[in-house]
Amino acid sequence: MQKWIMSGLFFAACAFAVILMFTLPGKSEVAEENKPTMPEVVLDAASAEATVKANCISCHGDQLQGGAGPSLQQEGASHDAPQIYSIVTKGRGQMPSFKDRLAPEEIANVALWLAEKK
Ligand code: HEC
Known part of the structure; x- marks a missing residue:
């Protein structure tokens, strides 16, 4: 049972990382703005x-x-x-x-x- 919780957490963390990767503005975009x-x-x-x-x-x-x-x-x-x-x-x-x-x-x-x- 605990294995499921762990892998669920791991999956959630991965999904979060991927979302961050796409939503955080890239370095060049920031430079572009100012x-x-x-x-x-x-x-x-x-x-x-x-x-x-x-x-x-x-x-x-x-x-x-x-x-x-x-x-x-x-x-x-x-x-x-x-x-x-x-x-x-x-x-x-x-x-x-x-x-x-x-x-x-x-x-x-x-x-x-x-x-x-x-
Ligand atoms: C103290 C040394 C220094 C002086 C003085 C200097 N530069 Fe630079 N310049 C650099 C360095 C080092 C880089 C690379 C910066 C980097 O790695 O992002 C650079 C990068 C550049 C770039 C971007 C090059 C590229 O294609 O990525 C331009 C354009 C530029 N300099 C123009 C100038 C101009 C115009 C002047 C005079 C008004 C000047 N620099 C004076 C050190 C200097």
């Missing part, structure tokens, strides 16, 4: 390049080939401008946030510039 909105700017490649030289190449390499951070040479292939804007604004893992160091328009300009690199 994505900062990118201001609309017109791409200014020269100033984007200057901003990147001053702020990003120490980790991403002087040719954006990567270093402490990943290569950004084909960043546009994996992320669009609003996604890049979000990563640079908020930071991610070892990537620092630039919210307090760059103006939103500067970050947006860099995001547009990187998004063109495919």
